[in-house]
Amino acid sequence: MELQEIRSHPDQSPCECLATHSDHLLVFFLQNNQLxxxxxxxxxxxxxxRTLNLHNNHITSEGLPDEAFESLQSLQYIYLANNKLSVAPQLLPSTLRIVDLAANHLTRVYPFTFGHKPGLRSVYMHNNQLNNTGLPFDAFNGSDAVSTLILSNNLLTYVPQNLPRAIVRLHLQNNRISRIPKGALSSQWRLRELYLQNNNLSNDGLDPSTFSRLKSLEYLDLSNNNLTQVPAGLPPNIAILHLGRNHLSHLPPERLSRVRGLQYLLLQSNALTASGVHPEAFARLRSLHTLHMYNNRLEHVPPGLPRRVRSLMLLHNQIAHIGLQDFAATYALVELNLSYNHLYSAHIHRLAFRKLRRLETLDISGNQLTLLPAGLPFSLQVLNLQKNQLNSLSPERLVNLTMLKELHLAHNRLxxxxxxxxxxxxxxxxxxxDLSYNELSYVPPDLPESLEYLYLQHNRIAVIMAEAFLTAPNIRVITLRSNRLLAANVSEAAFADLKLLEVVDTTGNPEPITISLLQAGPWVRTQMGT
Incomplete structure (x- = not known):
């Protein structure tokens, strides 16, 4: 039989649409109407x-009687999202594979809404008003093949029990869940994704065996809850663990040691102190490559960092010094962020970064540095030092940084x-x-030949001399916004040989600056301003 697909027309009612087409209709689209x-x-x-799409209409539960789908014994896909249903349909065909009831006003589900459907695979009920009373214990009886269940953004206060054994994806975020009943997840050994963020979970609401039987679990999100400890009994195959925005103050060794497959550990926005991080807390996490510990209360770099960590986020803490051994074992680091701490130049050991031979990005912005750190790794490609107190730059601090591509020095005192x-x-x-927001009186001399983007806005530059960009012929963008430039003090010869120049921004100076760039080609755009 040839597949027939019918879409309603704005000038044709659904009844007229059906009357003009074959009884062998397989797909019927009625979404985005006013039904x-x-x-x-x-x-x-x-x-x-087989497919009925009623998404984005105004259908109420009164407009969807129990017998509405009684004769549709071949129906596999029904989409009723974004309507005005207050209760779920009591009887849906046993042939269904996907049911989408998201973004309604559902307060109740019935045993035969989703139950007794052996082929059912996916159920979407997010953005409704379901509480646990409205979701009966036998809601999924006889529907053992359900692999995706989305119940986020509802009013659940605990994790529903008697869930299908075949679940792979379970989304329960943005509810009011304060506990997971003992055994509620004991049969879901196929579960790979469990989203529980933005709830009211505390450690008292978790049993030590809550997660222990989830042998296939790879992604667990418990962020933005009320946890004071890392949950016990975490299974070994978790690859991504979100514990950010809780109330963790300690990391004991035994809680994370079982999770040997962990790759991403997110601990941001907790109450962790360096003394609260046990030296063996990360000892067995040999696959861990991303560790977020920003926005905590760390007063120094925590001990025992994972040896193979590649991305380490320590920004927005209270770190006041970097010692000789702090990064001695993290030889695989590629990205290190220490911004917005309490660091002074004198408190960073001159050999602190000596082992970081793979480091590509280093961010120490938002501290109290007066000098560039010594001993920067040769591998650096991006160095962020904006919003410090830098007042000098010397060649010995930048020696051998031949791979450096970006140097950010804005908001200093240069x-x-x-x-x-x-x-x-x-x-x-x-x-x-980037040398913007400093105290420069003219363009720094001897700029690198490789330079393409030069940011000098918000300085005190009053003159552009003819040789200003002589050593940097490949510049594409120059920003001179909000300086002290007068037209008579800007040499056109400074720009004459910049063949690749695309933008010169001189807005915000005391008077308009007009630069003739006839030799630079048709792509040059000069910003004008007052």
Whole structure:
């Protein structure tokens, strides 16, 4: 039989649409209309219908009587999301594979809404008003093949019991869940994704065996709850564990040691102190490559960091010093963020980064540094130092950084007199240099030949001399916004040989700056302003 697909037309009612087409209709699209009820007398004739899409209408429970789907014994896919149902349909065909009732006003589900449907695979009920009373214990009896169950954004106060054994994805985030009854997840050994974030879970609401039987679990999100400890009994195959925005103050060794497959551990926005992190807390996490501990109360780098960690986020803590051994064992680090701590230049050991031979991105912005850190790794590609107190740059601090592509120095106290000769000489690969919001009186000399983006806005630059960009012929963008430039003090010769130049921004200076760039090609765009 040839597949027939019918879509309603804006000028044609559903009844007229059905009357003009074959009884062998398999797919019927009625979404995005103004229907307040299902034309079930007409729909009931479509015995062979497999897909019915009623998404985004105004259908109420009164407009969807119990017998509406009684004759549709071939129906496999029904989409009723974004309607005005207050209770779920009591009787749905046993042939269903996908049921979407999301974004309604559901307060109740019945035993035969989803129950006794051996082929049912996916159920979507997020963004409703379901509480536990409205979801009966036998809601999924006889529907053992359900693998996706989405119940997020409802009013559940505990994890429903007697869930299908075949569940792979279970979404319960954004409810009011304060406990997981003992045994509620004991049969879901196929479960891979469990979302429980944004609930009211505390450790008192968890049994030590709550998660222990979830042998296939790979993704567990418990963020934004009321946990004071890492839950006990976590299964070994979890790859991603979200515990951010809780009330954790300690990391004992035994809670994480079983999770040997862990790759991502997110602990941000808790109450962790360095003394509360046991030296063996991460000892057995040999696959862990991403660790987020930002926005905690760490007063120094925590001990026993995972040896193979590649991305380490320690920003927004209270770290006041970096010692010789703090990163001695984290040789695989590629990204390290120490921004917005309490670091001073004198409190960063000159050999603190000596072992980080793979480090590509280092962020120490938002601290109290007056000098660039010593001993920066040769592998660095991005260095962020904005919002410090830097007042000088010397070549020995940037020595051999031939792979550096971006250097961010905005919002410091740099003056021309503090940038020593030869500062840029080792930066053969530098493409972006941000010196905005400093105290520069003119363009720094001897810029790298590789430079493409130069940001100098919000300085005190009053003159652009002819040789300003002589050593940087590949510049594409120059921003000189909000300086002290007068037209008479800007040499057009400074820009004459910049063949790749695309943007020169001179807005916000005391008077309009007009730069003639006839030799630079047709793509140059000069920003004008007052």
């Amino acid at each position: 307040q009820e299902l034309p079930y007398n007409e729909v009931s004739r479509l015995a062979g219908l 003056r021309i007199s503090g940038i020593y000769p030869g500062t840029w000489q080792e930066l053969h690969g530098l493409k972006l240099l």
